[in-house]
Amino acid sequence: MASETTLLILGASGDLTSRLLLPAIGQLMEREPGRRLTLRGAGSDDWSQKRWRDCVRSAFAASDAEEQASRVEDTTYTKADVTDRDALAALVEGVQGRLVIYFALPPAVTIAACEVLKGITLPTNTVLALEKPFGSDEHSARDLNALLRQLVPEERIFRVDHFLGRSTLLNVLGVRFANRLIEPVWSADHVQSVLVRYDEALALENRARYYDGAGAMIDMIQSHLLQVLAVLAMEQPHDLDEVDLRDAMAAALRATRIWDDNPVRSSRRGRYTAGRLAVKDDVHKVQEARDVPSYVEEEGVDPSRDTETLAEITCEVHTARWAGVPFTLRSGKAMKERTAEIVVTFKPVRHIPDGLTERPADGGVLRFVLGPDQIDLVLNVNGGDDPFALRRDVLSSNLGKGTLLAYTEVLSEILDGDVALSVRGMPPSSAGGSSSPSATRGPGATCPWTSTPPAPSAPPAGRPRSARSSARSGAHLPPPASRLPPPRDFLSSMRRDAVRLVSCWKGSLEGRMPRIRPDW
Numbered sequence: 172m173a174s175e176t177t178l179l180i181l182g183a184s185g186d187l188t189s190r191l192l193l194p195a196i197g198q199l200m201e202r203e204p205g206r207r208l209t210l211r212g213a214g215s216d217d218w219s220q221k222r223w224r225d226c227v228r229s230a231f232a233a234s235d236a237e238e239q240a241s242r243v244e245d246t247t248y249t250k251a252d253v254t255d256r257d258a259l260a261a262l263v264e265g266v267q268g269r270l271v272i273y274f275a276l277p278p279a280v281t282i283a284a285c286e287v288l289k290g291i292t293l294p295t296n297t298v299l300a301l302e303k304p305f306g307s308d309e310h311s312a313r314d315l316n317a318l319l320r321q322l323v324p325e326e327r328i329f330r331v332d333h334f335l336g337r338s339t340l341l342n343v344l345g346v347r348f349a350n351r352l353i354e355p356v357w358s359a360d361h362v363q364s365v366l367v368r369y370d371e372a373l374a375l376e377n378r379a380r381y382y383d384g385a386g387a388m389i390d391m392i393q394s395h396l397l398q399v400l401a402v403l404a405m406e407q408p409h410d411l412d413e414v415d416l417r418d419a420m421a422a423a424l425r426a427t428r429i430w431d432d433n434p435v436r437s438s439r440r441g442r443y444t445a446g447r448l449a450v451k452d453d454v455h456k457v458q459e460a461r462d463v464p465s466y467v468e469e470e471g472v473d474p475s476r477d478t479e480t481l482a483e484i485t486c487e488v489h490t491a492r493w494a495g496v497p498f499t500l501r502s503g504k505a506m507k508e509r510t511a512e513i514v515v516t517f518k519p520v521r522h523i524p525d526g527l528t529e530r531p532a533d534g535g536v537l538r539f540v541l542g543p544d545q546i547d548l549v550l551n552v553n554g555g556d557d558p559f560a561l562r563r564d565v566l567s568s569n570l571g572k573g574t575l576l577a578y579t580e581v582l583s584e585i586l587d588g589d590v591a592l593s594v595r596g597m598p599p600s601s602a603g604g605s606s607s608p609s610a611t612r613g614p615g616a617t618c619p620w621t622s623t624p625p626a627p628s629a630p631p632a633g634r635p636r637s638a639r640s641s642a643r644s645g646a647h648l649p650p651p652a653s654r655l656p657p658p659r660d661f662l663s664s665m666r667r668d669a670v671r672l673v674s675c676w677k678g679s680l681e682g683r684m685p686r687i688r689p690d691w
């Protein structure tokens with residue numbers, strides 16, 4: 172019989188839990204009735220069991236999992252200060268089987284809770300799942316990693332980036348590597364530019380407590396969009412596993428620099444002002460026009476922080492494959508419409524025969540729409556009324572919504588112990604950072620960088636695997652000791668660049684924050 176897993180959500184009464192985690196758990200349980208999962212919630216709000224179960228039930232129903240509602244009866248909620256030792260110890264005490272602790276908490280509270288966990292004996296094979304941001308600069312990221320490694324080994328730490336669970340992003344892998352038409356032209360020889368754009372129609376949505384300290388640069392670009400860049404720019408991994416895939420992505424990120432080495436010229440930022448958002452956003456179920464206050468007037472915002480709600484940076488990937496190709500990453504909130512896409516623009520052909528008219532200046536374009544999933548191929552074609560006149564035409568394939576929510580994919584991998592789609596941490600390093608090789612605790616704990624990790628628990632028999640892992644066999648085998656992660660990781664260099672960018676902005680653009688309207 173499949174072993175039991177307990178998923179303990181810290182921050183269960185918060186927005187992330189109800190909006191993203193619970194619907195994903197509902198979808199997972201609907202798809203995998205054989206999965207044995209005990210759900211426990213803990214939060215600072217004084218919720219009754221009924222309120223928690225209603226919250227779980229309605230989130231499950233939203234993902235068409237009403238038939239699973241009976242399982243909700245088993246779930247419990249505890250009001251707890253997760254930075255209090257006794258409260259935290261009581262939450263993990265007596266857990267049978269595997270324990271997954273999901274920190275759906277603000278970063279500072281996550282760190283405080285982890286400090287407290289150091290003094291608590293965790294059940295064997297406890298897994299930790301954390302949301303971004305991982306520290307506020309390179310130094311604090313290293314410190315956080317060192318703290319986490321004192322609790323569990325690296326292969327049981329999941330740094331969640333739900334963009335890595337997005338079906339369209341995963342589709343990039345197939346389209347890139349499985350097509351003779353595409354694979355040979357995926358380089359600076361043929362590609363003119365790459366744009367990753369994630370403009371949202373959503374505004375702050377009452378998230379000032381977190382967002383005002385982060386801004387678009389940290390919230391979206393340094394995290395999600397750099398992961399997208401890594402998937403687009405990486406060399407072909409031998410396997411889509413936790414070693415090869417993450418090595419390939421890390422190598423691409425290590426080679427990435429701000430364009431022209433000039434953060435100010437190669438970036439823009441802005442902040443939304445008051446206006447009416449007249450858009451529908453089917454993905455986030457925003458159906459009606461609504462008035463949005465100026466960002467600085469949103470509740471909880473401190474205008475002196477000068478936080479941006481739109482950021483755009485242009486990067487260059489310094490490899491033989493990509494040198495000279497601008498990769499632009501951009502994301503904004505309260506935008507006129509939701510535009511979530513990857514646009515790969517190809518160079519024009521060197522010569523077009525005389526006789527073809529209306530010659531377009533541009534080459535083809537390959538566009539991935541990031542939900543609802545779609546792939547467009549824009550080509551120069553001729554035919555129609557004038558058989559020799561060229562025009563642009565689009566071949567589109569609507570891939571639908573993607574079977575799994577991004578968080579379902581991510582959660583399923585966490586519960587299965589497959590870290591391939593989780594952001595890898597930095598190893599202990601002697602350079603710049605206070606981390607030190609950690610003493611890991613609990614049976615099976617090993618030094619993550621020098622030995623083979625214990626095999627994660629097998630998924631329940633007869634249960635469909637996640638979209639990615641079901642496509643492969645052997646996904647749960649631990650990596651051979653000879654194929655260990657490299658001794659450096661991208662987080663250090665990219666976080667350094669991101670932080671440099673932000674401080675450069677803050678310094679040189681002080682008082683010159685462009686005011687943008689929602690319809691910008």
Ligand SMILES: O=P(O)(O)OC[C@H]1O[C@@H](O)[C@H](O)[C@@H](O)[C@@H]1O
Binds near residue numbers: 371373390391577
């Ligand atoms: O469109 P999705 O999948 O909800 O992802 C976008 C969200 O991603 C989150 O990680 C950011 O914190 C949010 O600000 C953003 O809105």
